[in-house]
Amino acid sequence: MSDFKLPDLGGLMQAAERMQREMERVQADLGGKQVEASAGGGMVTAVVNGRLELVALRIDPAVIDPAERGMLEDLVVAAVNQALVRARELAGSEMSRVAAGLGLPGLPR
Numbered sequence: 829m830s831d832f833k834l835p836d837l838g839g840l841m842q843a844a845e846r847m848q849r850e851m852e853r854v855q856a857d858l859g860g861k862q863v864e865a866s867a868g869g870g871m872v873t874a875v876v877n878g879r880l881e882l883v884a885l886r887i888d889p890a891v892i893d894p895a896e897r898g899m900l901e902d903l904v905v906a907a908v909n910q911a912l913v914r915a916r917e918l919a920g921s922e923m924s925r926v927a928a929g930l931g932l933p934g935l936p937r
Contacts, residue, residue, distance in 0.1 A: 850926045855879070858919055865910035867903040874907040876915040878922070882908060 858878025866873040871891045875884035885908075891900050 847927065851923065854922045854926050858922060861918060863911055863914035863918055865907050865914055867906035867910065872900070872903040872907045874904070874911040876908070876911040878915055878919055880912060880915050880919075882911070 855878075859881075861878040862875050862883060863878075864873055864875040864884075868888075868891065871888040873884075873886040874882060875886075877883050885904065887900070887904070891903065893900075
């Protein structure tokens with residue numbers, strides 16, 4: 829005879845529903861959190877929220893030179909991309925914390 833037991837499907841469904849509600853709450857909270865990143869030694873700074881939306885862009889007036897437009901564009905792209913990386917890390921960390929807190933089998937605790 830095998831000692832295999834079927835999982836409690838009702839309990840799994842309740843846990844899945846709790847996880848979905850908690851994930852929705854975290855996603856809403858992420859919209860209020862912001863990360864920022866700079867390029868060019870702080871000459872260009874991008875601020876991104878947890879929903880991966882660019883919410884602010886600061887450019888030091890010293891780099892606004894029509895002759896150096898390409899450099900400024902590169903700095904903007906670099907700052908925005910770095911801020912997006914940080915926002916994804918923030919979102920991943922928050923979601924992992926939620927999953928671990930629910931104690932679902934097979935997920936890290």
